[in-house]
Amino acid sequence: MEIYLDNNSSTPIDERVLAIMENVYLHSYGNADSRTHNHGERARTIVENARKQVASLLGINSSEVFFTSGSTESNNIAIQGLEEYAIETNKKHIITSAIEHKSVLETIKMMKKKGFDVDIVNPGLSGQVNAQEILDKVREDTLLVSIMHVNNETGIIQPVDILGGELEKRNVLFHVDATQSCGKLVEEIRNLKYNMLSFSAHKLKGPQGVGVLVLRKKRYRLPPVKNIMYGGQQEHGIRPGTIPVALVAGCGEACEIAEDEYKENSRKLKSLKGTLEQLLNDSGADYHYNGEQNCCIDSTVNICFKGVMSEALMLSSKQYCSVSNGSACTSKSYSPSYVLEAMGIPVEDIESSVRISWEPETNKTEFIDNVSKMIEIAKSLAV
Structure with missing residues (x-):
């Protein structure tokens, strides 16, 4: 049976998360904004508990946590929601990078x-x-800098720690x-120092369809982000619409x-990455990594198998490994990865590149067996 190695697209849901959600669906079906009965109160209690769970993971106050449908919506609110403030202050300059997720770009x-x-x-x-290159572009009218923490295609960690401290000084x-x-x-x-932060629950073994926008307070005030949709005062008006209580509970549990478990998970992820490196080194395959591995997360690699079309490799090895050659949001397009293009990688190498991403519970024995078969197929396809 094939092994799932596309966890950057979506992770399998944790059974403990699913159990919490099932209980909410069956027994706490009230609307969290219904103020006149116990069913609504119980639902609201579940939502506020999940808010505290998110805040605890991030090391922030629960009043800074706003639930959304996922990172795409959170990113849209964080950026579009600043328009009114930008007009009022005449700050209409934005800096970002060419490797951001499409929901930002x-x-x-x-x-x-x-x-x-x-x-x-x-x-x-x-x-x-380059953090300094970004900082050099900051002007008096710069409103916002938006940079991802870890790139979804390469796993490369971005210098958000440096940027956060410097941008705070520059307001x-x-x-x-x-x-x-x-x-x-x-x-x-x-x-990290930041004003806004986004994530999706399904990237950390939670359910699809729910995410978070964090708005950090400064002098007890939230960033000047306004809602971009209309229809209610849920989430303090930042994100109107009925709160999906079970999804939010699943997000909190995740x-x-x-x-x-993050410390133990980190050890497992690092071990699997070491195993992959050993398999590649022992295989005799002609390959190289895309991106500097010294600044890469331990759950992801982007690999170029020289002379091997990635589409051919994925189709030929799909009975062994589920991998990808880019973001799921652009997978229907067979144009070269815009992330790898922005890095300056030649088109022929981009077309020979695949992304492999795993999770802590990925079975090591299956990982070795199935990835070895994929590598052998890659060698047979090399021209």
């Missing part, structure tokens, strides 16, 4: 059409953007897309599990 491109000035910075071959709003790092780089996130 496309939103910022839309803001450009509305008259915002945008700078998009490319990384080098390392896959990491520039900083948004971090932590979709691929939340629950993994726990201590790093707790020590965060609590991640907080309890």
